[in-house]
Amino acid sequence: MDPYELAQRTYALSEHYRTRLNTTAHRHVDLSVNVGEWDEALAILVAALRNAHTPITTEERQELTDLMTALEMPTSHLNEIPASDK
Secondary structure (H helix, E strand, O other): OOHHHHHHHHHHHHHHOHHHOOHHHHHHHHHHHHOOOHHHHHHHHHHHHHHOOOOEOHHHHHHHHHHHHHOOOOOHHHHHOOEOOO
């Protein structure tokens, strides 16, 4: 994944999860994305989803996995987020 695609896909996450994050988490994700700290944005997003027990779809889990893998981040915390399409 090239840096432009990585930036675009990570930036889209902030808007995609807007209604499922609390205001503080969304603001931190948004700020991290806007300054190019994509790994920080993903870490905050995943932690917020996990801590709130917010379900995600298989497609959303795969998108997060792809982005985290591209950034060489561990993906094990994704397993702690409930699935919405079981």
